[in-house]
Amino acid sequence: MTINNDDVIKWLQTYDQVITENKDYLTDLDSIIGDADHGANMHRGFQAVVTKLPGVQDKDIGSIFKTVGMTLLSTVGGAGGPLYSTLFIQAGNRLNGKMELTLSDWAEALEAANNGIIRLGKAAVGDKTMVDALTPAVQTLLDASKDGTSFEEALHLSADAAKKGMESTIPLVARKGRASYLGERSAGHQDPGATSSYLLLKTAADVWTKE
Amino acid sequence: MTINNDDVIKWLQTYDQVITENKDYLTDLDSIIGDADHGANMHRGFQAVVTKLPGVQDKDIGSIFKTVGMTLLSTVGGAGGPLYSTLFIQAGNRLNGKMELTLSDWAEALEAANNGIIRLGKAAVGDKTMVDALTPAVQTLLDASKDGTSFEEALHLSADAAKKGMESTIPLVARKGRASYLGERSAGHQDPGATSSYLLLKTAADVWTKE
Amino acid sequence: MKKLINKPEDVVLEELQGIEIAHPDLVKIHYDPNFIVRADAPVKGKVALVSGGGSGHEPMHGGFVGKGMLDAACPGAVFTSPTPDQMLEATKAVDGGAGVLHIVKNYTGDVMNFEMAADLAKGEGIDVEAVVVDDDVAVKDSLYTAGRRGVGLTVLMEKIVGAAAEEGRSLKEVADLARKINSQGRSMGMALTSCTVPHAGKPTFDLPEDEMEIGIGIHGEPGRTRMKIKPADEITEMLMMPIIEDLPFKSGDEVLLFVNGMGGTPLIELYIIYRKAVEIAEKHGIKVVRKLIGPYITSLEMAGTSITMLKMDSDLIKLWDAPVKTAGLRWGI
Amino acid sequence: MKKLINKPEDVVLEELQGIEIAHPDLVKIHYDPNFIVRADAPVKGKVALVSGGGSGHEPMHGGFVGKGMLDAACPGAVFTSPTPDQMLEATKAVDGGAGVLHIVKNYTGDVMNFEMAADLAKGEGIDVEAVVVDDDVAVKDSLYTAGRRGVGLTVLMEKIVGAAAEEGRSLKEVADLARKINSQGRSMGMALTSCTVPHAGKPTFDLPEDEMEIGIGIHGEPGRTRMKIKPADEITEMLMMPIIEDLPFKSGDEVLLFVNGMGGTPLIELYIIYRKAVEIAEKHGIKVVRKLIGPYITSLEMAGTSITMLKMDSDLIKLWDAPVKTAGLRWGI
Ligand SMILES: Nc1ncnc2c1ncn2[C@@H]1O[C@H](COP(=O)(O)OP(=O)(O)O)[C@@H](O)[C@H]1O
Ligand SMILES: Nc1ncnc2c1ncn2[C@@H]1O[C@H](COP(=O)(O)OP(=O)(O)O)[C@@H](O)[C@H]1O
Numbered sequence A, B: 001m002t003i004n005n006d007d008v009i010k011w012l013q014t015y016d017q018v019i020t021e022n023k024d025y026l027t028d029l030d031s032i033i034g035d036a037d038h039g040a041n042m043h044r045g046f047q048a049v050v051t052k053l054p055g056v057q058d059k060d061i062g063s064i065f066k067t068v069g070m071t072l073l074s075t076v077g078g079a080g081g082p083l084y085s086t087l088f089i090q091a092g093n094r095l096n097g098k099m100e101l102t103l104s105d106w107a108e109a110l111e112a113a114n115n116g117i118i119r120l121g122k123a124a125v126g127d128k129t130m131v132d133a134l135t136p137a138v139q140t141l142l143d144a145s146k147d148g149t150s151f152e153e154a155l156h157l158s159a160d161a162a163k164k165g166m167e168s169t170i171p172l173v174a175r176k177g178r179a180s181y182l183g184e185r186s187a188g189h190q191d192p193g194a195t196s197s198y199l200l201l202k203t204a205a206d207v208w209t210k211e
Numbered sequence C, D: 001m002k003k004l005i006n007k008p009e010d011v012v013l014e015e016l017q018g019i020e021i022a023h024p025d026l027v028k029i030h031y032d033p034n035f036i037v038r039a040d041a042p043v044k045g046k047v048a049l050v051s052g053g054g055s056g057h058e059p060m061h062g063g064f065v066g067k068g069m070l071d072a073a074c075p076g077a078v079f080t081s082p083t084p085d086q087m088l089e090a091t092k093a094v095d096g097g098a099g100v101l102h103i104v105k106n107y108t109g110d111v112m113n114f115e116m117a118a119d120l121a122k123g124e125g126i127d128v129e130a131v132v133v134d135d136d137v138a139v140k141d142s143l144y145t146a147g148r149r150g151v152g153l154t155v156l157m158e159k160i161v162g163a164a165a166e167e168g169r170s171l172k173e174v175a176d177l178a179r180k181i182n183s184q185g186r187s188m189g190m191a192l193t194s195c196t197v198p199h200a201g202k203p204t205f206d207l208p209e210d211e212m213e214i215g216i217g218i219h220g221e222p223g224r225t226r227m228k229i230k231p232a233d234e235i236t237e238m239l240m241m242p243i244i245e246d247l248p249f250k251s252g253d254e255v256l257l258f259v260n261g262m263g264g265t266p267l268i269e270l271y272i273i274y275r276k277a278v279e280i281a282e283k284h285g286i287k288v289v290r291k292l293i294g295p296y297i298t299s300l301e302m303a304g305t306s307i308t309m310l311k312m313d314s315d316l317i318k319l320w321d322a323p324v325k326t327a328g329l330r331w332g333i
């Protein structure tokens, strides 16, 4: 299986719907340990993204990703804006000129994305951020691409890994972002950014493995 | 029976206690159709009055009344301040030099008091004010002083009349004071000033007829 | 009750102490009886302006004492008119020989107490005039009520008349100007929440999560009607139309538009209201030539807004623009 | 949700429209990307000051644009850092050839977005320096947090540094001054109620009728501890002591004391706090030489207060006293 630019567009459009459905959920999570805007921020960003997609749907996947990244940069704001923007721009750089993605393209693109986020936000695994969801997902994809797991299977495995990573943020005391101001009081609550990151990978698995 | 200046002092001290006990009740009444301060205002005023009483307890009753009136004027404020001040000053003028009160003294003093209030506030019976409680009480005292009713009996009758007058304010639409701003919405609620006036007469009946 | 206070009975005293420490350059505080006067009072030869009213409307009136505005303010207990002795002492303290104007909001208590004070001051040989402000169109003015309340227009009157006094106008001129302002200005207010009088300890009225009161005054008294909350634009329309129709304001009129916060409403919302209010004014051919936006006449922590429109002319505009230096309003100095 | 708004997604746009109509003498508004600039921008030869942050803190920052303070402000969505394109365009619009100072509150989002904007602006040949404000002692500053938040000190920095820029100081001097202010100022805040982010539609946190949050920031985020409500004097002590101990402020220090309202707290309460804060400062030998009291850096309709102390010297005092003409702060002009 490979993923073409139509699949990528479909993934992004579906993620916009997923964000719309989970807007209040993400905001509720952010209310508890942040400032109650993560749902609205992501929603504003991806609403803008879907209006840009028709203009780039025939371009290479790298261009699509970079358009998404630039759009998020100027519409999301907050911490989530630059971080998600970096995710798409770094992945886009890795996917320059590609009209199709293999599992290893996808694994390497997400690895570049996650590294970009870590460079920018300086968070490590365990700091209670989106990095906690992305890092295990990236590792799963890299492993899968080496040991010959199918792309479909790998997508599901990476979503599962992201989910576990997301859930692993619950007991953590935040050390980055707004939740860190709460100190010990941040423990016991799931990180909103890790949640939206899990949803991104989950949507890829759902959309790209529908037969 | 006559009332001497000790009795008057006792009445005022007891009224201060009655106001203290009814502070929240009066304020609650004023919350509904006014600005939630009648209890605090009366309380502040009579707390000041009781500190002044030792200095005038040996004076004539007219002087005691006028001291009360001046004290209320500079401590109560609002509409209630000048009105209750007038009550005591006008009654005090009528009681100048008296060391004892007869029923007719009392009836005429309260008549002068009520007339003073009406002159100042321009309210008529039926406007939903303290005048609705005082007017029937005054009339009862005047009638009693003519038809030979005992002072004790007259005090109880006047308190009953004030009570009826107070209750008569419930269905009325206010035409004076703050409650008039509410228009029709003022109907259905008892007037706070009528209530504190009833309590004043009720306290006189209670204190002065204890054997 | 959620308030940053110590004991309810100490609120006004401690507020005055705070003002005294904060603004020694602007005002002096006199205790017992309580009043606030300009630091340089009495100003020789200038008509003096005295106002006052219950506390809980800050910055009004104490925050408006200073050059170009009030000479003295008499704070009562929260929402309770001050007493004649305060007003008398304040009047004596600021009289600079040119007479004293009392600016009185039309409430039974304020009017009675100020009348008594004026009589006492006249008895002491001071020339006193009083002007009653009654700009609230929410209250039907009739023989059968206490008349309209004095609300937002009071702030504008204190500023403009204060500038006229500073200019050296006579007591009669200043009083006539105040009456003219009263005849040309109208207000209307609404609340999203009740306030809580410290002594009462609980909200003056209960308002469900989805309802608002239209036609409230500034003392936490309920308004004339209660209804479901509406969008800001509709609320603005519900405040603006009775104001425009009452005077009435006419096409071609130039106005000062004052969007006031009731104490618990943030500035961001007042700008949203202001935007729509200007649009409505313009639709009626009314030109907004001056504005004031912010919490200037409040009702403790009540959330809500009031709108005031005052018809302007070149004299009023000049006086509005004149320098003012108070804790609550300041420009030009 | 009780707010005077239309649709949550239109709050910032409509606020900007209101500001545009209200203050054409002070500012110009640019839409898409959104930013507010001085009416006379760019000022040739003057270092320009650009700040910004989420909306919901009004009057900060838009209300501080004007002569003697900011050259531009970039408003984000409510409580959400603005985006680099806004900051870049604002920076270009105000650059008068002497360079641009970015005043950035220390939040992950603000810092990242301003850094990107600064890189882009430098790429276009503009001299940009950035200063990060992190004055909130409620947050433990350590390797394991995002560091301290920027809160009340931001207002004082914008005023003082704005005056320095107006005086003609160089970008380096102005940036150094800003860093000096950051090193000499500390803040701490508390809340009696939560605010409600318009998009979220319900309070960010639930606070029982008898409890308060100590150590809150300005984004409706919960504080570090929750406890039963205490009298104002005790609360003032709980805010003042960590501020004094942190810098530490010492006997003989001269300070500017800023008692800020969080948006839903009325002025009357702020004076009660101010009174006690001065008393505590004096008990420690600290002399309050300048003050600011009012809602200047707010958190929507949150009830609560924050206190900021800034150590002053004659240069800072002179710059604080210098004329300023903005919608939110004005004196001397
Ligand atoms: N330094 C960081 N590195 C990685 N992710 C971060 C960092 N800071 C915050 N985040 C992520 O951003 C999320 C919050 O995003 P959002 O609410 O949109 O922005 P803000 O915190 O500015 O309001 C957090 O839940 C966390 O996952
Ligand atoms: N014009 C008036 N004539 C007589 N009594 C009045 C008048 N106006 C108000 N009152 C009385 O005063 C009471 C309110 O007193 P209070 O609450 O102390 O003053 P305020 O209305 O100024 O807050 C009313 O309940 C009413 O009985």
Ligand SMILES: [Mg+2]
Pocket: A030, A034, A035, A036, A037, A038, A078, A178
């Ligand atoms: Mg957030």
Ligand SMILES: [Mg+2]
Pocket: B030, B034, B035, B036, B037, B038, B078, B178
């Ligand atoms: Mg009352």
Ligand SMILES: [Mg+2]
Pocket: B035, B037, B078, B079, C054, C079, C080, C081, C109
């Ligand atoms: Mg009252």
Ligand SMILES: [Mg+2]
Pocket: A035, A037, A078, A079, D054, D079, D080, D081, D109
């Ligand atoms: Mg945010």
